[in-house]
Amino acid sequence: MSVGQAILELHGVSRRFGGLVAVNNVSAQFGSGTIHGLIGPNGAGKSTAFDLISGLTPVSGGTIRLNGEDITHHRVETRVLAGICRTFQTPRLFEKMTALEVVMTGCHVHGQTGILGSMFSIGGKARDERQLVERAWQLLEVVGLAADAGDLVAGMSYGKRRLLEIARALATEPKLLLLDEVVSGLNPVETAAVGSLVERLATNGLTIILVEHDMQFVMNLCQQITVLNFGSTIASGTPTEVAQDPEVIEAYLGRPRTNVTPRRELRWKGMSSTH
């Protein structure tokens, strides 16, 4: 690997749902401090791969290593503490909270206050809360939502929801951030803002994996790209290498000459409906 050493390694990772093989024997390495793209047509297994890495879904086989440590069977909360956090394809927020509270909720794993501590204000609850508020404000500033801190999520625009979800993920203090179609549904201005945010985060040493349908966005940002199709890796490399790979071209555009479907409908962006 050209940039840094691998922070995340997948070895023969599989996930079956009944007879369907969503992720089939995928092996990949994700370099520390890089922006890594995970692309592929609809149903290729990208989001399932995120579910497996973040621990929301257990693997059917294979091993997942974070900084060399086997985390295949670790709980979600253990992985979050170890530094993995993800966002969702459509933002999943807490509708009745304010933006600030959502980000404070993201700090959960780093807090100590338990049930009795909360009830009787023991174990430094007040101090914890003050620090949390301060930390949440900083993170809202990082994503550019400081002005919306007191707003209820239910009334926020789609673009702001995306940014808020990133802020919540950052609140877990991740080393590896998994962004699932983070610019889908955003206008060009919002997309550019998210792009520069992702770059800034990577510059500060955060490793980022993007599952993305917006090819321009991926090609511009990523140093490495892994292409999945039907649950298997079909290519891996720099954006230029991947774009020239015959198998990738075939997966996205169909087989040359023999294809029956008009090309126009199979272009990159034509695949961007949600699966």
Next chain:
Amino acid sequence: MLFAWTAPLAAGGFYLYLASAIAIYAIAALGLQVMVGLARQLSLGHVAFVGIGAYTTVLLEKGIGLPFVAAALAGMLAAALAGLLMAQLIRLSGVYFDIATFGFGIIVYQLLANTTWLTGGHVGIRAIPAISIFGLEFTSRKDLFILEMLALTVVYALLLRLCSGRVGRAFQAIGQNEPAARSVGIATNRYRMAVITIGCAIAGLAGSFLPHLLRFLSPESFAWHESLVILIMITVGGLGSLPGAIIGAALLVIVPEYLREFAEYKMMIYGVLLIVSLMTMPAGIAGMAESLLRFTSKAQRPNQ
């Protein structure tokens, strides 16, 4: 708060009885509010835990002469343990869990009604001993009301603190979007079990007062539809709001008392009350009051 403490004491008589009943149901509703209103762990058998608290308290008081405080704590503990047992059902997903809680309520009712050697069955238990704390006997309605209000105030204060911090946010996160809550590392199963146990323990505390107010204890107070009444209390009052739970409890205790002639239509009146309140104020009375306050404060801002 001060009014709620003093007015019934001054009025006495029937009002004092009514306020004492409200206080008991308010305690139970507060527990259910945190469990259902905040963390969205629906329980369709909540009154079972009030029953467990009530029977445990009375049986310990009558059977081995335990003083009230110890018996009430034991009642709370019994309800908490039963709650923890029910919480094991969270492995069932979604609606199956809800149905299972209903089944749990039915089972407890049947146990109370049919273990005649222990509970007296449908005949019930009479001659409820007076509350005694450190050798002092609290016999009057006034004494009972003061003790209830103390319990209500303590429960309210503790739950208010619980809801405001890290744990409260975790409960809310689970209630509003469980996968998202998991994704930031909230141990959702553990917190779900915790909130169910807390809700049930508080129901048990409410139960420990009930026989002392009624001066009689029978399984009929814990039939399945009583669970719905507590659910209607927190919904009409405003899901997720602690003051709402108390307002809802007050409303649902007072309204049927003044509609005694229509007693056979009690559940129907509850139903209409629920539907009307959901249609006119989806966020309940507390939610309505909150938005009114917000509206007036916004309207005043330009003048400042």
